[in-house]
Amino acid sequence: MRVLHLGFEDPRMPGAGGGSVRTHEINRRLAAEGFHITVLTTRYPGWKERVQDGVHYVPIGIGTGKNRMTRLLAYVIRLPFEVQKRRGTTDLVVEDFFAPFSTMAAPLWTRRPTIGVVQWLNAKDKARQYKLPLYWIERWGVRKHHRLITVSHGIAERLSAQNPTAHVDVIGNGVDPEAWNPQPHLGHDVLFIGRLEYSDKGLDLLLQAWARSSQHLTANLLIAGTGPDEAKIRTTIHTLGLTDRVHMLGWLSGPKKFQALSDARLVIVPSRNETFGLVAIDALATGTPVIAFNIPCLREIIPTGAGWLVEPFDTNALAEEITRRYLQPGLEEDSVLRRQFAARYNWDALARMQARSYQDSLAALGNSTARLQVNNQGDRG
Template sequence: MLHLGFEDHRRPGSGGGSARNRAVNARLARHHDITMVTARYPGAEDRVEDGVRHLHLGIGRGYMVSLLSYFACLPWFLLRHSRHHDLVVEEFAAPLGSVSAPRWTRRPTLAVVQWLDAAGKSRQYHLPFLAFESLGLRSHRRAVAVSHDLADQIGSRAPALRVDVVPNGVEPEAFEVREPDSGDVVYLGRLEIAQKGLDLLCEAWAGVAHRVGGRLVIAGDGPDRARLERLCERLGIADSVVMLGRVEGEEKLRLLAGARVVAMPSRYETFGMVAVEALACGSPVVAYAIPCLREVVPEGSGVLVTDLLDAGAYAEALAAAWHDPGLKARAAGSGRDFARRFEWDAIAREQEAVYLDAARAGAASRPDPAERR
């Protein structure tokens, strides 16, 4: 399998999409030969990790240069190398979305869609990313989406595309971790204000920090860390906010398990992996009631704020959740039970079944430009 995975999980600021790819591919590599191709970044190293071969394309000099050069190299790479694989998996990713992989190879292809917001990136950068994303959707015959909401979006734009929903998952160790209640409100994720709503979280915290007994702990890295630190200073909350940086593995699970509340103030998500991880660790989630988070924050295990993107409403929800003595206990019970359906071993088996079916379906209709030479 040739997986055009876009983002190396070792890249600073990498998000849930790369974490998903790592978890699934490490399990599939026990039985399959997998090559993961991602954007080059400063310090990137080609390697074999967890049985997966990692290669890098493009120019590793700055975020946007890295991403756009990766996309620019993909057609050439497919022309030269895809013929040696049984399946090509194209990951839709920011900002371009897709290079329409089926147009560059005769091999069976599959789109994995964890992200579908080229419209937002088009507005942000005033470039036609949405057009590339739309062309990419229409070029594929088969896709995997990580949520039903995302599958509905794909279906509305590419009705002929067959879409299987295979959600994100959580490591089995999450269900075993136990930590004392720290009293803290914890945010875990990429430090990107536009999508993750960290400006809304800081505004909300400024309104309720004096009403709760814990701190706001922000764990993660990303392009907006300096901007976020300046915002905390401007709002006068820097003394009650702890910036941990990136945390992984057991440290991440302990942080989530000890949280009084896990905050997910996202404006937009395609799944909401941190919500499932928090519930698996026994901690409740406070999030805006955006479609995909409604799928993974069940009633009684968290709070969904219906006043979307209202920092004041989010502040009140945080304070109420923090002071609710039974909420964390319910999350540790019914929340953990709910999260068990998302264990990575089962998710990997679901995705493997889709991959095998797509590979058996045969070559795409377009002749391979490389093989015609």
């Protein structure tokens, strides 16, 4: 099968999120099974067209992609033209949903069988942030899709509410095999890993909670990642008087990332919105417990005994839970349970599920696309 993946974010781009990781981990396994996959992404400083693990990456846009907004606009403008150029060598188009409006309603203009992969569905929050009707764009675009893949049951329910006629497959994210290399042990510090987005990732809430809980602990809060709000986060750390108790680690990946997860006593995922929560699964794979807000998607991947869920966005509750669990004796004793749960999220098995979904979608959508093309030709005649 020849797949054209509208992937938006390149996994090599500094600060790239979990969505691009999923795209590559699935695609490289499909490529090994004979799929021909091209991924169209935004440009970014240092971008380069390449074949990586059998997957052809083509950054599109204008210039070097230095600015976040110009990257987005250039991608949106160029994407239909780039798809048109490759239409004759494409069997199936896969549209990754991306911020801030989720979908470009690709089935309307690709003229090929097209499915959506939904790892992001938070246009309502972006609409409030930017004072633009982004949520209505999302709703309209979702309704143009007939086949969708999403990473959690929580997102599947939201998609079905917006488009009851769509077929939705739930195929989660997987754990990087490197997560199993560190040996579980009782760590010392508290860790956040993720994109540095002040509101969406809940870093404002985490820092408020840490200002309280750090008074009772000897640990430091470690923040690993890069992102658009790094300066704002540093300012908040200074304002709250946490300069000596919070350390910024920068971007971590590969063995360094998993060693940091293993070395932590607790991993905190304070997000206001998540479509899956890959960091939480990675932490459990290293044997480290997780604290998160009790929101859809996260509650699916943090079972009792592997971590704890607190009242959404309650900084007092989060501070109390961090303090309580940090001081709890025997934290390391449940590391086997955490790793056993994380082992369910296997990239090889998930890639096989996605391959079946692609094949089913091509069979279902190919016939309807062919009928549409015949009807269009008849109308022209």
